[in-house]
Amino acid sequence: MQSNIKYKRALLKVSGEGFGNENGRGIETGRFITLAKEIQKVSEIGAELAVVVGGGNILRGARLGSVGKSRVQADQVGMIATVVNALFLQDILEGFNVKVHVVSAVEIKDITEPFKIRACLQYLKEKDIIIFAGGTGNPYFTTDTAAALRAIEISADVMLKATQVDGVYTDDPIKNASAKRYEKLTYMDVLSNRLGVMDLTAISLSMENKLPIIVFNMNERENIKKAIIGESVGTYIGE
Numbered sequence: 001m002q003s004n005i006k007y008k009r010a011l012l013k014v015s016g017e018g019f020g021n022e023n024g025r026g027i028e029t030g031r032f033i034t035l036a037k038e039i040q041k042v043s044e045i046g047a048e049l050a051v052v053v054g055g056g057n058i059l060r061g062a063r064l065g066s067v068g069k070s071r072v073q074a075d076q077v078g079m080i081a082t083v084v085n086a087l088f089l090q091d092i093l094e095g096f097n098v099k100v101h102v103v104s105a106v107e108i109k110d111i112t113e114p115f116k117i118r119a120c121l122q123y124l125k126e127k128d129i130i131i132f133a134g135g136t137g138n139p140y141f142t143t144d145t146a147a148a149l150r151a152i153e154i155s156a157d158v159m160l161k162a163t164q165v166d167g168v169y170t171d172d173p174i175k176n177a178s179a180k181r182y183e184k185l186t187y188m189d190v191l192s193n194r195l196g197v198m199d200l201t202a203i204s205l206s207m208e209n210k211l212p213i214i215v216f217n218m219n220e221r222e223n224i225k226k227a228i229i230g231e232s233v234g235t236y237i238g239e
């Protein structure tokens with residue numbers, strides 16, 4: 001089953017908007033179910049998969065921080081929001097008989113597991129899915145940076161960045177019909193043109209550690225599986 005897998009171990013980043021309504025807000029059960037089915041397909045081909053979930057559908061710290069007193073505390077609320085998405089996704093995956101662990105950088109005893117690299121590597125070897133929650137555990141960071149960090153820590157072969165459009169474009173494809181999709185970009189292209197694919201910390205960390213990134217549309221069926229077996233989807237970012 002494994003012979004046609006290009007990236008044996010992958011880290012999938014799903015932003016909170018991927019769980020929300022048409023405005024990217026709230027919790028849309030149907031979107032969790034769709035994603036869980038796609039993850040199940042990856043699990044069936046024997047690839048090793050870890051998922052980092054965002055929390056922007058519920059709350060982003062930078063926005064709350066401008067209302068309340070403390071950005072640090074606002075970010076803590078944001079980190080908890082990612083745990084909410086992670087637990088919900090876990091529950092739905094388990095409904096599909098997928099073995100899945102929620103590993104959180106923010107400890108919520110009895111509900112999530114702490115991040116211990118040895119345990120995580122063992123889970124991956126056993127082909128269990130890991131959902132990383134709580135971002136990096138530190139304020140002023142994003143879950144994109146957490147995704148790059150976790151991908152490097154678990155020695156992932158690729159980071160799959162799930163978005164709502166099918167890659168990186170020369171301009172906003174929704175507003176500009178003549179915008180073209182890039183097939184391939186270098187890290188430096190993204191950094192120097194500030195292409196806004198991910199935050200710059202995440203791109204720099206990926207560049208330093210030669211972690212390839214594939215930006216793709218999560219709403220197209222089998223895209224996660226296609227990316228893992230090496231079919232061309234979205235935009236590839238590398239050296």
Ligand code: UDP
Pocket residue numbers: 014015016017053054055056057059060061062074075076077078079080081082134135136137138139140141142143144146
């Ligand atoms: N967050 C944080 N540290 C991290 C990751 C996330 O403080 O390492 C907080 C931050 O407030 C952020 C929120 O959690 O706005 C949700 O994460 P993010 O905005 O990255 O979610 P996404 O945009 O991927 O949905």
